Amino acid sequence: MPAASILVIEDDQHVRAALMTLLRQLGYRPTGALHGKEGLDTLRAGRRFDLILCDMRMPELDGVGFLKGLKQVPDAPPVIVMSGAGLLEDAVEALRLGAWDYLTKPILEVEVLSHTIGRALEKQALVAENRRVTDELKATLSVLAEGEEAGRQLQARMLPPNHQRFGAFEFSRELVPSVYLSGDFIDAFRLDERRWGFYLADVAGHGVSSALVTVLLRSAVQRHVEWAHHEDAALAASPARLLEALNEELGKEPLERHVTFFYGVVDEQADTLTWSSAGQFPAPLLFDGTRARRLEGAGLPLGMMPHTRYQQHVEPLGQRVVLSAVSDGVLEVLPAASLEEKLELLSQHFGRLDVTVEGARAALKLDEHSTLPDDVALLLVKRGGAHVEPGQLRAT
Numbered sequence: 001m002p003a004a005s006i007l008v009i010e011d012d013q014h015v016r017a018a019l020m021t022l023l024r025q026l027g028y029r030p031t032g033a034l035h036g037k038e039g040l041d042t043l044r045a046g047r048r049f050d051l052i053l054c055d056m057r058m059p060e061l062d063g064v065g066f067l068k069g070l071k072q073v074p075d076a077p078p079v080i081v082m083s084g085a086g087l088l089e090d091a092v093e094a095l096r097l098g099a100w101d102y103l104t105k106p107i108l109e110v111e112v113l114s115h116t117i118g119r120a121l122e123k124q125a126l127v128a129e130n131r132r133v134t135d136e137l138k139a140t141l142s143v144l145a146e147g148e149e150a151g152r153q154l155q156a157r158m159l160p161p162n163h164q165r166f167g168a169f170e171f172s173r174e175l176v177p178s179v180y181l182s183g184d185f186i187d188a189f190r191l192d193e194r195r196w197g198f199y200l201a202d203v204a205g206h207g208v209s210s211a212l213v214t215v216l217l218r219s220a221v222q223r224h225v226e227w228a229h230h231e232d233a234a235l236a237a238s239p240a241r242l243l244e245a246l247n248e249e250l251g252k253e254p255l256e257r258h259v260t261f262f263y264g265v266v267d268e269q270a271d272t273l274t275w276s277s278a279g280q281f282p283a284p285l286l287f288d289g290t291r292a293r294r295l296e297g298a299g300l301p302l303g304m305m306p307h308t309r310y311q312q313h314v315e316p317l318g319q320r321v322v323l324s325a326v327s328d329g330v331l332e333v334l335p336a337a338s339l340e341e342k343l344e345l346l347s348q349h350f351g352r353l354d355v356t357v358e359g360a361r362a363a364l365k366l367d368e369h370s371t372l373p374d375d376v377a378l379l380l381v382k383r384g385g386a387h388v389e390p391g392q393l394r395a396t
Contacts, residue, residue, distance in 0.1 A: 004050040004121055005029045009039040009066065010082070011058040019053065019107070026114055036061030040069045049077045051120055055105075056083035056090040063090070067097040078120050082107070126226055134219040138212060158218060160188045162357075166196045167268045174357040174378040176366045183210025183257075184327045184377035185218060189225050191237055191265065197225070199263040200280070200379045202327040204301075213250075213257045217302075220249050239263045239276035240312035243299065247278070247310075250303035258301040262325050266317070266381070273315045273323065278302045282343055284325035285350050288318050289384070292351030294343075295323075320384030324350035324360075329374030333364060353384065 006028050010016035013034075020030040031049070033039040035058040043049075052070075056063035063081050070076045078100040083090040091102040100120050107113050156175075164171045166188070173186040183203035190196045201217055203210040224236045224245065235241045242263055250259065262280035264273050277283070277297025285292045299310040326346065334342040349360055357378045361367065366376055 003027050003029050004117075005031065005048070006117070007031050007033060007039060007042065007047075007049040007052045007077075009033045009036060009052065009054040009058070011035050011055060015055075015105070022107075022110060022113060023117075026110070026117070028117070035059055036063065036066030036069070039066055040073070043070070043073050043076070050124065051077050051117060052079045053103075053117075054079055054081050054099075056081050056094060064093055064097065067094060067099060071098070078124050080116060080120055126223060130219055130223045130226075134216060137215045137219070158215075159186065164188060166190065166266065168383050169196075169266060169268070170380075170382045171198060172357045172380045172382075174361050174366075174376075176361070176372060176376045178329065178372040178375050182375040182377075183214060184329070184375040185214040186377055186379050187218060187221065189222075191225065194269045195237055195265055195267050197236065197239075197263065197265045198379065198381065199261060200284075200325045200327065200377055202260045202280070202329075202375075202377065204257050204259070210257060213259065216253060217246065217250070217259060217261075220246055237265055237274075238312065239265055239274055240310040243276050243278050243302065243310040244308065247302045247304075247308050248306060251306045253303075258304045260301045260328075262295075262297070264323070264381070271317045273317055274312060275315070276310045276312050278308075278310060279304075280325070281328055282326060282331065282346060284323060285347060286315060287322040287324070287351045287353070289320040289353060292347050317383065320353055321382070322350065322353060322355060323381040324355070325377075325379040326350075327375060327377040329372060329376040330364060330378070332373040333366065333376070350380075353382075355380065355382075 006023055008016055008019050008030050010019060011034055016032050020032055023030040033042055037060045039054065040061070054063050054066055067079065070079065080101045080103060081090070081094040081099045082103045082105050084105050094102060100123065101116055103113065103116055159173065159175060162172055171188045175182055175184060175186060183205055185201045188196065188198040199221065201214060203213045224242060235245060243261060260280045261278040262275065262284055264275040266273055275295060276299065277295065278299045279301035280297060283294040283296045286295055297311065300308050331342050334345050336342045336345055349355065349363060357380050360378055366372070
């Protein structure tokens, strides 16, 4: 594998030369530029780099101007900015404009430089891999629009294993599409030794276009979870921050689809559920063995409005608990006239320790419809209570 190429933008020729010498000793291929304008000209001429080291205070074009200009360069590499000690405003402005990291000058320790560059290159590799997988899945779904059964099988393989165990908790799910490809999606994953996360997403509409959004969404979440395993655990473990990141990412895509989304993180040591909701309706139910209550969230659906902020809530979890979440397609098949009656039926279905997704699917008679009006997703998180075989849950 060829050594990574790095563009060093630094107006002080002695500092630039010293940096390039260090980079060569670390096994990289550096190229120098005198200021931000020369750096942009180099990139616009078609030169490709894996990373950019850029000083913040320079003549001709400073670091801020360079970062603004870089937004117009297709497939621009990540940037690590450098500035003198004590200039915190430089770091804040640079990160706001898209820089990936910040180094304080003078750079006296080679280990700091090596670690910062290595971390940025590793993160960039993850982003590139995610983009490659997403592009492949986009192409696959487009091709499979004429082969819907194959598309259904592909989407089914993307779902997490059913009846997963996360410590003392059991995660289970059901996904019943109204057509071959669903706009609903469910996933669950471990974040670290003590925490695991799960979500239910409901894309507006259904069919190929909505299924494509679920692919993009799943890829984005997986990327943040992968970063949690390396450096940014705080984001994936914070439901509100993850929803805000996903909202910004979806807003950059010309999707014309919004997504309701419920994300929860279970902390097995603290016995808590931390959650945020982006317009999830009906609201998930938390049953503590005595009563079921709705986890109401007021956040807007993802992809609807940029810079949306989401609320984060923490719930204590007892030794016997059931959390259930369903997409709004289930409301179309409930045998009740009013919305309030349908929500009460859901409380009766899921407000019990012996509920299972298979039993709920049977009780809701989802298999008795030749076609459903909308996709239906069911998600359960349980601790304690007896396991009931499919079909034992009675419709109330």
